[in-house]
Amino acid sequence: MKIHEYQAKDILARYGIPVQPGRVAHTPDEAEAIARELGGPVVIKAQVYVGGRGKAGGIQFGDTPEQARASAQKVLGMDIKGLTVEKVLVTSKIDIAEEYYLGIILDRKTQSPVVMISKEGGIDIEEVAANMPEKIIKQPIDMRWGLRPFEARELVARAGLPHHTIAKAGDILSKLAKAFIESDASLAEINPLALTADGKVQAADAKILIDDNGLFRQKEYAGWAETEESNPLEYEAKQAGLTYVKLDGDVGIIGNGAGLVMTTLDMVARAGGKPANFLDIGGGAKAEIMYKALLFVARDPQVKGILVNIFGGITRGEEVAKGVIMAQSDLPKGMPIVVRLSGTGSEEGKALLKDAGLEWGRDMREASEKIVAAINARGTQTYTASRAPESRIE
Amino acid sequence: MSILLDSTTKVIVQGITGREGLYHTRNMKAAGTNIVGGVTPGKGGGTIEGFPVFDTVAEAVRATGATASCIFVPPPGAADAIMEAASAGISLIVCITEGIPVVDMTRAMLVVHEHNARLIGPNCPGMCTPGQGKIGIIPYQIFTPGPVGFISRSGTLTYEVVSLLTAAGLGQSSCIGIGGDPIIGSTFVDYLKLFEADPQTKAVVMCGEIGGSDEEDAAEYIKTMSKPVIAFISGRTAPAGKRMGHAGAIISGNTGTAQGKVAALQAAHVPVADTIFDIPELVQKVL
Numbered sequence: 001m002k003i004h005e006y007q008a009k010d011i012l013a014r015y016g017i018p019v020q021p022g023r024v025a026h027t028p029d030e031a032e033a034i035a036r037e038l039g040g041p042v043v044i045k046a047q048v049y050v051g052g053r054g055k056a057g058g059i060q061f062g063d064t065p066e067q068a069r070a071s072a073q074k075v076l077g078m079d080i081k082g083l084t085v086e087k088v089l090v091t092s093k094i095d096i097a098e099e100y101y102l103g104i105i106l107d108r109k110t111q112s113p114v115v116m117i118s119k120e121g122g123i124d125i126e127e128v129a130a131n132m133p134e135k136i137i138k139q140p141i142d143m144r145w146g147l148r149p150f151e152a153r154e155l156v157a158r159a160g161l162p163h164h165t166i167a168k169a170g171d172i173l174s175k176l177a178k179a180f181i182e183s184d185a186s187l188a189e190i191n192p193l194a195l196t197a198d199g200k201v202q203a204a205d206a207k208i209l210i211d212d213n214g215l216f217r218q219k220e221y222a223g224w225a226e227t228e229e230s231n232p233l234e235y236e237a238k239q240a241g242l243t244y245v246k247l248d249g250d251v252g253i254i255g256n257g258a259g260l261v262m263t264t265l266d267m268v269a270r271a272g273g274k275p276a277n278f279l280d281i282g283g284g285a286k287a288e289i290m291y292k293a294l295l296f297v298a299r300d301p302q303v304k305g306i307l308v309n310i311f312g313g314i315t316r317g318e319e320v321a322k323g324v325i326m327a328q329s330d331l332p333k334g335m336p337i338v339v340r341l342s343g344t345g346s347e348e349g350k351a352l353l354k355d356a357g358l359e360w361g362r363d364m365r366e367a368s369e370k371i372v373a374a375i376n377a378r379g380t381q382t383y384t385a386s387r388a389p390e391s392r393i394e
Numbered sequence: 395m396s397i398l399l400d401s402t403t404k405v406i407v408q409g410i411t412g413r414e415g416l417y418h419t420r421n422m423k424a425a426g427t428n429i430v431g432g433v434t435p436g437k438g439g440g441t442i443e444g445f446p447v448f449d450t451v452a453e454a455v456r457a458t459g460a461t462a463s464c465i466f467v468p469p470p471g472a473a474d475a476i477m478e479a480a481s482a483g484i485s486l487i488v489c490i491t492e493g494i495p496v497v498d499m500t501r502a503m504l505v506v507h508e509h510n511a512r513l514i515g516p517n518c519p520g521m522c523t524p525g526q527g528k529i530g531i532i533p534y535q536i537f538t539p540g541p542v543g544f545i546s547r548s549g550t551l552t553y554e555v556v557s558l559l560t561a562a563g564l565g566q567s568s569c570i571g572i573g574g575d576p577i578i579g580s581t582f583v584d585y586l587k588l589f590e591a592d593p594q595t596k597a598v599v600m601c602g603e604i605g606g607s608d609e610e611d612a613a614e615y616i617k618t619m620s621k622p623v624i625a626f627i628s629g630r631t632a633p634a635g636k637r638m639g640h641a642g643a644i645i646s647g648n649t650g651t652a653q654g655k656v657a658a659l660q661a662a663h664v665p666v667a668d669t670i671f672d673i674p675e676l677v678q679k680v681l
Contacts, residue, residue: 106496108606108642111503111577126647143500184495213469213641214495245636258574258639259548259603263628263670270669275631280639283531283549311550313533343533343553364554365671 001210003224004047006089008206012190015179017172018202022091031072034090035065041093044071046078046085051124056080061093094204099192100161101125101136102173104180106187106211110140113180115147115173117159121192147177168201169193183221184214233300242279242296249274251371252297252306254290256281256315264309267364273372276303284314290323298331305336305375309364310343317341317349325356336374340367396523396568397543397588397595398486398512399427399462405529406454406484407432408475409466411442418466418490418531419445425534427527430458451482462486464520464529472516473498480511487579488529489516496641499577506579513579517641519549519571532571540565542677543589545582546601547574547608547640551628555601555670562674564681567595574640576605582612590619597622597680599673602655604629605643609655613662622680625659626667627652 009019021038024047025031035042046058053059058080062068068090078085099122107114117137120128128135137159141147153170161169172193180188187209194204215222225235237244243258247265251273255261258280265275277300281293290308297306310320324339331337340361341349353360359374361367405422409415410432420443423429431446431454438449448454451463463484467475472491479487480502487506494516506513514521520530524537531549536557542564546552552571559566570585572578582600589595600623602609609627616623630652632638634645645651656666665680667673 106500106576108576108608112500113497143497143504181497184497186496211496213493214497216470217495243639245633245638247631247633255550257548257550258643259546259551259601259628260554262548262603262632262638262643263551263554265632266628266630267669269631278632278636278638311553313550313553314531342557343536363671365669 001212001215001221001225002049003208003210003221004049005045005206006047007224008208009203011179011183011208012176012203012206015175017175017179018200019206020092020094020202020204022089024087025072025090026076026087028069028072028076031088031090032065032069035062035068038090038092042068042090043093044068044075045089045091046075046080047087047089048080048083048085050081050083053080058085094194094202095197096192096194096204097197098195099204100159100169100195101128101191102169102176102193103189103191104141104177104185104187107140112140112143113177115139115141115155115177117155117173119160125189125191141177146181147174149174152177164199165195165201172201172203183208184211184218185209186211237296240292240296242293243282244296245278246300247275247277249276250302250304250375252276252300252303253309254279254281254293254297254306255309256283256285256311260309260311264307264364264368267368268307268372271365271368271372273368273375276300281315285319287319287322287326290320291326294324294327294337295330298335304378305338305371307367307371308337308339309367310341312341312343312346315344317343317345317347318352319345321349321352324358325352328356328358334378336371336378338367338371338374340364396526397585397592398568399521399523399527399529401426401428401526403462403486403527404428404430404458404460405462405464405527406430406451406458406460407464407466408451408479410434410445410447411437412466415466416442418464419443421534422464422528425522425528426525427529430460451478451484455482455484460484462529463488465489465491467491469493469495473502476502476513476516477505480506480509483509484511486512486514486529488514488518488520489579490518490520490530491515492517492574494575496575496577499575503577503579514570515573515579517575518573518578519552521568521570523568524566530571532569536560537569538565540567541594541596541681542566543592543595543598544569545585545598546571547603547642548601548628551601551670555599555626555673558670558674559599559677562678564674564677567592574642576642578642581608583608583615586612586615586619586623590621595621597624597677599624599626599677601626601628603627603640603643604632604638604645604652605640605650607649610658613658613664616662616664623664624667624673624676624680625664626670626673627655627659
């Protein structure tokens, strides 16, 4: 799960990492008031879940509260890579002398969090990694201990940070590791870690990703989830417990099991179609879940037809068929649906589908070809979005 | 022969009294698995459907001599269950649970390595040695004994491909769903080494997907193998930066693309099937 810069800095501050004072504003009025409170020049930073805010004009300055207001006016409502800026962080401007990079990322290979440090901060760390890999110091964290203060100091020293920053930067790094572990983060980055002209070391920008699997025990952070994180449909799906990813095409796809659904997308693409989404209903789904999933997929106005591909194991074919039949009357009239069932209960399911006059495919390939053909046969006809699934469930 | 599991392997089930645990314990028994008991803290001393229940894994191991465990424990306690099994001397741990926090897994892996245990999963369907037994939730009915080793990061995709192999008359030696999480106990390379050493296995089918670089590592190892490997990679149409169901199925930057994996495998002279329907024919060619 993504969180905003101001939320990431909030977490860092709880662990004693120095950040500039500041607060979030939703209106130019609020921005002006915060700037007045802080006193002195401020930075206005767009709070959106994408990188490259600076280049897009999402970071502005204000030497006076009035200027802060004008800057906030400019940034609020701005479109950055398809996301509308709804809030800005108003924070004291600092005089940066040098910029460093501190990051912790979950590493699959070493099966542990890995610390990354570079003297070259303030720029895209992936660029540094690609062009000057020798400028990044990497070290896995031993999860028996966490990152102990002496290890953190050694690492920042190895990265070549100046002597007078070692104690402060080392302290910040060990606290960042503690924050990472205790917050169930999958990434925690301070970029830049700023050395100010007056010798302070502080987090000038911060990025944290929270592991979705940890959200059950990170209740406060779970409450920070916002619709703008992704497509509104993806957000709603998550709230409804569906594993859904929005894609660009027009063939709606539902299946059970991540690998099977991914393979179905590939198969539809091979048949000349363009998948509209990824939707995994998981194991053991009942008719109600199938019904809900179909109506959910059809809410995407781009969807012109739906392919259901189920390998029955714990999921039973007749339950799937019942769900599809239930959904038929609530889906846009005439929208093609092709169902492919195999395994447990598939014969019973097929019989039900046949009685209801629904199309089914022998295997994943035939079903993919059938749905693509059915959509092509109907030409450019569009459908009005289906009713919300809540109308029938609960 | 087979790898890791045969009809003599003594297996316990952690979470045996839960709905899922019990349901799948019955199935495992039906598949021929030598289930010797189960563990549910607080329910020790009793039996469930004839299986003795213990409070701890250590007790179960002492009483039954179990060497393998199947874990059906919900995410908050699953990593602890893995550590309990490893600490009690279980050498083969299969964890079905999906949704374990990654931080918990980083700690659990330390304990697994410390005790030289092997962990399959988590977030996996388990494994099956056709005709001998299974540990996990894999439907054993689709299998038939034979010379093909099978490894995959996905559950239902495994069932699809194994069904195709069986229909084509290509039986399997052992089949493992290795898990869909970013941190898993054993990777493709680990299993390829076991299949390379197993006399029954004559060829291996490996079904990978986007995310991470296990397939690329496997490609390097396959160059040194004497046995042929056939590969399939799913997620060719998956966009970057999106988690495709599995927590580990995500393309980050240039890492983890299907194209990169296919290229690495082809460079190692591994035939890569375009669709799952091409897999049986490719296997027949190398057998």
